Amino acid sequence: MPLIVKDHTWTQNQNTVYISVPLKGVKPASVHVICTDEYLKVSFPPFLFEVFLFGSINEERSEARIGNGVAVFTLQKRRDESWEQLFTNIDKDKQKQIREQAVLKVQQKEAEKSKAKAARIQQEKKYALETMMKLENKERDRIQKMKDEECARATAELDFWRETQRKTAEEKENQQKTRGTGPQDNQPVNQKTVTLMRNTGDTTSGQRSRKQTAKDLPAPRSAGCIQISFTPRVFPTALRESRVPEEEEWLKKQAEARRAVDTDLAELDDLREDERNPDWLKEKGDKLFMSGNYQAAVNAYNLAIKLNRKIPALFSNRAACHLKLRNLHKAIEDSSQALELLKPAVAANASARLKAHVRRGTAFCELELYVEGLQDYQAALEIDPHNAALRADSDKICEIIQGTT
Amino acid sequence: MSSALEKPQIIAHIQKSLNYTVFDSQWIPCSAKFVCMGNFARGSGVLQIYEIQHGELQLVREIEKAKPIKCGTFGATSLQQRHLATGDFDGSLNVWNLEVPESPVYSVKAHKEIINSIDGVGGLGIGDGAPEIVTGSRDGTVKVWDSRQKDTPVVNMEPMEGETKRDCWTVAFGHAFNDQDRCVCAGYDNGDIKLFDLRNMSLRWETNIKNGVCSVEFDRKDINMNKLVATSLEGKFHVFDMRTQHPTKGFASVSEKAHKSTIWQVRHLPQNRDIFMTAGGAGNLHLWKYEYPAQRTKKGADDVDMGVAGSVNLLQNVTLSTQPISSLDWSPDKQGLCVCSSFDQSVRVLIVTKLNTV
Numbered sequence: 008m009p010l011i012v013k014d015h016t017w018t019q020n021q022n023t024v025y026i027s028v029p030l031k032g033v034k035p036a037s038v039h040v041i042c043t044d045e046y047l048k049v050s051f052p053p054f055l056f057e058v059f060l061f062g063s064i065n066e067e068r069s070e071a072r073i074g075n076g077v078a079v080f081t082l083q084k085r086r087d088e089s090w091e092q093l094f095t096n097i098d099k100d101k102q103k104q105i106r107e108q109a110v111l112k113v114q115q116k117e118a119e120k121s122k123a124k125a126a127r128i129q130q131e132k133k134y135a136l137e138t139m140m141k142l143e144n145k146e147r148d149r150i151q152k153m154k155d156e157e158c159a160r161a162t163a164e165l166d167f168w169r170e171t172q173r174k175t176a177e178e179k180e181n182q183q184k185t186r187g188t189g190p191q192d193n194q195p196v197n198q199k200t201v202t203l204m205r206n207t208g209d210t211t212s213g214q215r216s217r218k219q220t221a222k223d224l225p226a227p228r229s230a231g232c233i234q235i236s237f238t239p240r241v242f243p244t245a246l247r248e249s250r251v252p253e254e255e256e257w258l259k260k261q262a263e264a265r266r267a268v269d270t271d272l273a274e275l276d277d278l279r280e281d282e283r284n285p286d287w288l289k290e291k292g293d294k295l296f297m298s299g300n301y302q303a304a305v306n307a308y309n310l311a312i313k314l315n316r317k318i319p320a321l322f323s324n325r326a327a328c329h330l331k332l333r334n335l336h337k338a339i340e341d342s343s344q345a346l347e348l349l350k351p352a353v354a355a356n357a358s359a360r361l362k363a364h365v366r367r368g369t370a371f372c373e374l375e376l377y378v379e380g381l382q383d384y385q386a387a388l389e390i391d392p393h394n395a396a397l398r399a400d401s402d403k404i405c406e407i408i409q410g411t412t
Numbered sequence: 413m414s415s416a417l418e419k420p421q422i423i424a425h426i427q428k429s430l431n432y433t434v435f436d437s438q439w440i441p442c443s444a445k446f447v448c449m450g451n452f453a454r455g456s457g458v459l460q461i462y463e464i465q466h467g468e469l470q471l472v473r474e475i476e477k478a479k480p481i482k483c484g485t486f487g488a489t490s491l492q493q494r495h496l497a498t499g500d501f502d503g504s505l506n507v508w509n510l511e512v513p514e515s516p517v518y519s520v521k522a523h524k525e526i527i528n529s530i531d532g533v534g535g536l537g538i539g540d541g542a543p544e545i546v547t548g549s550r551d552g553t554v555k556v557w558d559s560r561q562k563d564t565p566v567v568n569m570e571p572m573e574g575e576t577k578r579d580c581w582t583v584a585f586g587h588a589f590n591d592q593d594r595c596v597c598a599g600y601d602n603g604d605i606k607l608f609d610l611r612n613m614s615l616r617w618e619t620n621i622k623n624g625v626c627s628v629e630f631d632r633k634d635i636n637m638n639k640l641v642a643t644s645l646e647g648k649f650h651v652f653d654m655r656t657q658h659p660t661k662g663f664a665s666v667s668e669k670a671h672k673s674t675i676w677q678v679r680h681l682p683q684n685r686d687i688f689m690t691a692g693g694a695g696n697l698h699l700w701k702y703e704y705p706a707q708r709t710k711k712g713a714d715d716v717d718m719g720v721a722g723s724v725n726l727l728q729n730v731t732l733s734t735q736p737i738s739s740l741d742w743s744p745d746k747q748g749l750c751v752c753s754s755f756d757q758s759v760r761v762l763i764v765t766k767l768n769t770v
Contacts, residue, residue, distance in 0.1 A: 154421075161423060161425070162425065162467060162763075165749065172443060176443075224541075224542050228556070228567065229566075230564060230567070233567065233569045233613055233615060235571055235575075235615060237571065237575060237604055238603070
């Protein structure tokens with residue numbers, strides 16, 4: 008419950024009421040005033056002073072001064088009259104009504120004030136933006152003007168130059184007319200136009216050019232022919248023709264083949280670590296082939312292929328072993344398998360393909376299937392046209408075919 | 413702000429839309445006119461002569477020919493005659509007198525396939541020696557013609573027997589500083605650049621820049637060869653210093669990547685041989701200046717002189733169109749004036765300012 012202040016003082020004259028309320032030690036900052044036309048409330052916790060005014064006042068033109076331990080209110084009366092007392096006696100309900108009205112009014116006023124403030128800020132922002140735009144436009148115009156001046160100056164020079172061209176062309180025509188026609192007479196004119204064009208007033212250079220035009224031009228060159236060869240087509244080639252996609256595919260296939268190790272076979276449990284590595288097995292197989300132990304080599308390759316079915320070299324080498332062992336059908340199968348794996352046909356796997364073709368061709372010929380053999384030899388020659396041995400062999404096969412048909 | 417405006421500016425002075433595909437445009441020497449060459453949609457060739465008047469292009473003459481025309485040059489005629497040598501899609505070389513264009517002054521079936529590029533030397537009062545025209549064609553041969561000799565070329569640079577041919581995309585004359593000496597540089601679609609010496613009738617130098625060569629040009633045709641610029645697909649161009657040839661390493665070069673697309677054309681400014689402009693496939697033009705190094709030669713490992721390449725600075729660039737700018741020609745009479753044509757069927761006259769102070 009706030010403490011009602013009753014020791015206020017008031018005075019009046021014809022049109023103003025002065026009320027002075029002691030602040031009782033409360034700081035002026037915590038004084039809150041609500042004032043309407045008929046009601047004044049000053050609350051400074053824990054104190055409260057309210058009064059229902061005798062007559063109505065003009066709230067807008069009244070003022071409050073809070074300081075020095077006292078709050079002084081100067082209220083402008085609406086009607087110039089003398090009040091008998093400061094407050095009227097009204098019943099409680101009316102009091103409550105008036106209080107509520109006062110609060111509402113104050114709220115409204117606050118709302119209006121804030122709206123007005125917002126509108127003002129908006130307007131100021133707009134103004135700032137407009138001035139900034141104006142400044143920027145001015146700057147841009149200035150630059151544009153400089154550019155236009157530059158352009159106009161260049162155009163003027165161009166027109167002037169064109170005029171001079173035309174004048175010199177006319178002068179040349181006039182001179183030609185006055186001097187008459189004839190090759191000799193044209194030369195001083197030529198010289199003159201040349202000097203005009205080149206802007207050299209040097210007579211010695213003019214004389215030199217005259218001497219040159221008098222002399223004959225050198226005879227046409229005696230015919231010559233220069234033979235050229237172009238840079239050979241190695242990778243990277245002219246990008247338009249590069250076989251990059253195929254090369255990439257081949258490289259990817261190689262990478263996959265490396266990784267495709269099939270390790271879930273029961274027999275492998277009793278093998279050493281070495282013997283599970285297809286590369287190691289391939290090397291072992293190669294060594295056995297070199298030393299002549301073809302059957303053992305075949306075994307090694309078999310195991311390697313069981314581990315990894317994607318390496319073409321294994322099939323190709325096994326084909327060579329079978330060839331030595333005279334297992335011709337198996338040799339053909341293996342080299343066919345190798346060739347299957349060696350697609351796409353790129354420069355990188357050319358030598359491998361060459362070997363596979365040769366082995367298969369040999370196997371076919373041994374089986375007396377000379378036509379198929381010849382096909383393989385032709386394919387090999389396409390890969391390596393400069394191999395004399397290949398050429399000799401394929402010629403021999405051709406002869407045999409022609410001999411039998 | 414001021415420093416930005418001290419750089420040369422490329423101003424598009426006039427732009428004209430045409431109703432045909434234009435492949436090449438060349439200034440007529442000593443005049444304010446230029447010729448545009450191309451082909452109509454109906455498959456016939458066209459030559460149009462325009463004159464610049466009051467900031468606009470006036471069509472002076474239109475000449476229609478049977479076959480589309482790919483390239484042309486005034487390089488091999490005298491200043492009085494000003495005959496235009498053109499190469500067309502059929503492989504024919506024709507030299508026209510533009511006043512009387514009904515029949516050519518000189519005509520020959522130069523190649524079996526389209527003539528991609530043509531250049532002339534010895535005319536226009538520039539250089540010494542006989543006027544000659546060189547043509548490079550899709551059939552892989554480069555031939556040099558003299559208009560006084562009918563039907564056969566004076567020099568023929570062709571692939572050897574059994575060699576697969578590669579398209580020749582560009583040719584240029586150079587090193588024509590006296591009556592006898594002359595060089596032809598040819599660029600091919602596999603990146604080969606070959607330099608032929610016509611005095612000795614031999615291949616003087618060759619190299620490969622990996623991507624097809626779209627355009628080669630010497631900085632001056634009529635001096636001891638100084639610099640050669642070669643542009644290629646994929647936005648690279650190389651500047652070779654041609655003064656010092658090393659027996660194995662050839663010529664020193666500096667290369668620059670620009671344009672992010674094919675560089676279709678390079679042209680040196682006739683008034684300053686260190687400034688050149690490149691035209692790109694994205695419709696942009698770059699203006700470059702070459703700076704010479706402190707020493708142009710140095711001693712290599714085996715005590716043989718080798719060249720030192722300098723550096724290239726970009727002065728200005730501008731984007732004019734969305735389609736490639738296929739041809740560019742500087743006016744020999746007015747510094748900074750140039751005409752360019754592009755595949756959006758338009759031709760533009762440009763003015764490049766401040767070239768005398770760069």
